[in-house]
Amino acid sequence: MRWGLWTLAARAARGPCSLCTRQSSAAQGLGSGATIFALSSGQGRCGIAVIRTSGPSSSHALRSLTAPRDLPPARSARLRLLSDPRSGEPLDRALVLWFPGPHSFTGEDCVELHVHGGPAVVSGVLQALGSVPGLRPAEAGEFTRRAFAHGKLNLTEVEGLADLIHAETEAQRRQALRQLDGELGQLCCDWAETLTKALAHVEAYIDFGEDDNLEEGVLEQGGSAGGWKVQTGGILAPKVSSDSLPSACLPPHTADSKVRALEVALDTHLRDARRGQRLRSGAHVVVTGPPNAGKSSLVNLLSRKPVSIVSPEPGTTRDVLETPVDLAGFPALLSDTAGLRDGVGPVEQEGVRRARERLEQADLIVAVLDASDLASPSSRNFLDTVVVPGGGQSSGGSTQRLLLVLNKSDLLPPQGPGPCPALPPHLLLSCLTGEGLDGLLETLKTELAAVCGDPSTGPPLLTRARHRHHLQGCLDALSHYKGAEDLALAAEALRVARRHLAHLAGGGGTEEILDVIFRDFCVGK
Numbered sequence: 064m065r066w067g068l069w070t071l072a073a074r075a076a077r078g079p080c081s082l083c084t085r086q087s088s089a090a091q092g093l094g095s096g097a098t099i100f101a102l103s104s105g106q107g108r109c110g111i112a113v114i115r116t117s118g119p120s121s122s123h124a125l126r127s128l129t130a131p132r133d134l135p136p137a138r139s140a141r142l143r144l145l146s147d148p149r150s151g152e153p154l155d156r157a158l159v160l161w162f163p164g165p166h167s168f169t170g171e172d173c174v175e176l177h178v179h180g181g182p183a184v185v186s187g188v189l190q191a192l193g194s195v196p197g198l199r200p201a202e203a204g205e206f207t208r209r210a211f212a213h214g215k216l217n218l219t220e221v222e223g224l225a226d227l228i229h230a231e232t233e234a235q236r237r238q239a240l241r242q243l244d245g246e247l248g249q250l251c252c253d254w255a256e257t258l259t260k261a262l263a264h265v266e267a268y269i270d271f272g273e274d275d276n277l278e279e280g281v282l283e284q285g286g287s288a289g290g291w292k293v294q295t296g297g298i299l300a301p302k303v304s305s306d307s308l309p310s311a312c313l314p315p316h317t318a319d320s321k322v323r324a325l326e327v328a329l330d331t332h333l334r335d336a337r338r339g340q341r342l343r344s345g346a347h348v349v350v351t352g353p354p355n356a357g358k359s360s361l362v363n364l365l366s367r368k369p370v371s372i373v374s375p376e377p378g379t380t381r382d383v384l385e386t387p388v389d390l391a392g393f394p395a396l397l398s399d400t401a402g403l404r405d406g407v408g409p410v411e412q413e414g415v416r417r418a419r420e421r422l423e424q425a426d427l428i429v430a431v432l433d434a435s436d437l438a439s440p441s442s443r444n445f446l447d448t449v450v451v452p453g454g455g456q457s458s459g460g461s462t463q464r465l466l467l468v469l470n471k472s473d474l475l476p477p478q479g480p481g482p483c484p485a486l487p488p489h490l491l492l493s494c495l496t497g498e499g500l501d502g503l504l505e506t507l508k509t510e511l512a513a514v515c516g517d518p519s520t521g522p523p524l525l526t527r528a529r530h531r532h533h534l535q536g537c538l539d540a541l542s543h544y545k546g547a548e549d550l551a552l553a554a555e556a557l558r559v560a561r562r563h564l565a566h567l568a569g570g571g572g573t574e575e576i577l578d579v580i581f582r583d584f585c586v587g588k
């Protein structure tokens with residue numbers, strides 16, 4: 064919970080960009096009025112619980128509960144006796160912090176009470192706060208919503224904060240922190256700036272055209288690819304370009320090259336094969352192989368719990384068993400599946416059908432073979448049909464990756480699996496002894512970084528379908544800009560493109576979208 068304070072310090076040091084300023088004013092009114100309060104740390108018995116307030120009556124509430132009744136210095140912890148303002152009954156000796164707005168998490172006056180975490184203390188303090196006039200319990204996400212309304216966070220940062228609270232793996236935490244730090248939002252601001260400049264130029268040309276006072280030479284200069292020429296009467300028309308660009312309808316200014324660079328950047332971001340979304344929700348990792356290869360043993364080993372039944376009987380696993388796991392720091396949905404073989408009873412056949420269906424959805428296939436049984440017909444068949452053609456297309460359209468694991472290495476003679484010419488690159492493992500597990504985890508980390516994107520490096524990832532939707536909308540609008548037949552249409556296309564970027568950062572977002580995003584939060588955040 065302490066990062067609430069860090070976020071606050073970080074925000075206070077940074078000014079909002081034009082896109083954010085605009086959207087915060089669009090969201091105005093959300094946070095005004097009542098003063099809210101809530102338990103911001105987790106429920107249940109604990110060492111310390113943090114209770115927060117936000118709103119104009121925060122200082123009054125703090126004075127009402129504490130003795131002495133003066134406010135502590137801003138942003139500096141003080142030990143105070145808390146008592147019930149109605150009865151004077153002592154409630155706890157607590158650390159109190161006073162954050163006068165606008166230099167607070169929400170931008171409003173805020174108070175934090177760090178009380179002892181017993182349920183009676185927490186409920187006593189919450190009841191005491193509820194008795195102070197002007198205070199009411201907060202709704203889920205209301206603190207963050209107020210921070211958004213006051214321009215302290217843009218929408219991508221709000222999403223980053225929600226993701227950080229829910230982050231279960233190291234990679235998710237890194238990604239969320241980067242988004243909370245505003246990297247994606249900043250990128251949008253830079254892109255929007257490019258569009259604003261381009262729009263200013265197009266609008267200037269529209270005005271010049273109307274005034275009929277523009278020299279032809281002036282218009283044609285600087286047009287790096289296409290350009291406009293003045294027709295008789297001062298009407299602007301596209302001049303034919305010898306350039307390779309599909310359209311010759313770009314206004315004549317160096318801003319054009321920036322707009323084209325923006326198109327390339329948007330396209331690159333959209334071609335990320337949904338890595339960021341996988342990082343948020345978990346990559347689909349499917350364990351497959353012939354019967355008895357040790358698939359279930361591997362799933363249990365990787366998930367560190369007995370998810371699947373392991374037995375020497377081939378055909379033990381029938382249904383697809385899915386479990387969320389932290390694989391080398393990356394979030395994954397690990398699926399155990401039935402061993403692939405033909406000519407068995409109807410129940411197992413159904414299991415095999417389900418296994419094949421699940422394989423199609425995999426981002427990463429972990430193909431398991433019994434290292435001591437590579438020459439058997441089931442192993443050969445599996446190698447020929449799944450492993451060698453491996454790396455197909457998942458149903459999501461992205462390329463599947465495949466990792467071949469030779470299990471039961473403990474059964475091999477010291478010289479290894481013996482000559483096996485057609486064997487692709489593989490790892491040796493023993494689920495029984497654990498030998499080779501570290502190497503497998505290391506390789507999984509590399510594979511999953513490719514599937515989910517590495518949050519430590521590279522450009523900010525698009526973690527939500529919403530991000531893709533608006534970037535695609537922006538890109539589509541830019542294609543209309545290029546193909547526009549007159550300047551008015553070109554200007555309108557630029558406005559639409561810019562609006563998509565503003566929506567991404569939360570400007571002019573409809574209430575429903577805001578509701579969906581803030582619903583991810585708990586009460587007290």
Ligand SMILES: Nc1nc2c(ncn2[C@@H]2O[C@H](COP(=O)(O)OP(=O)(O)OP(=O)(O)O)[C@@H](O)[C@H]2O)c(=O)[nH]1
Binds near residue numbers: 377381494496
């Ligand atoms: N020696 C040895 N035995 C193993 C190893 N891994 C698994 N086994 C054994 O191999 C047998 C089959 O293991 P399972 O994990 O049930 O194999 P599976 O691939 O899930 O089998 P099905 O679900 O029937 O397709 C069990 O008796 C395991 O104890 C290993 O590394 N070494």
Ligand SMILES: [K+]
Binds near residue numbers: 374
């Ligand atoms: K088995």
Ligand SMILES: [Mg+2]
Binds near residue numbers: 372
């Ligand atoms: Mg099994």
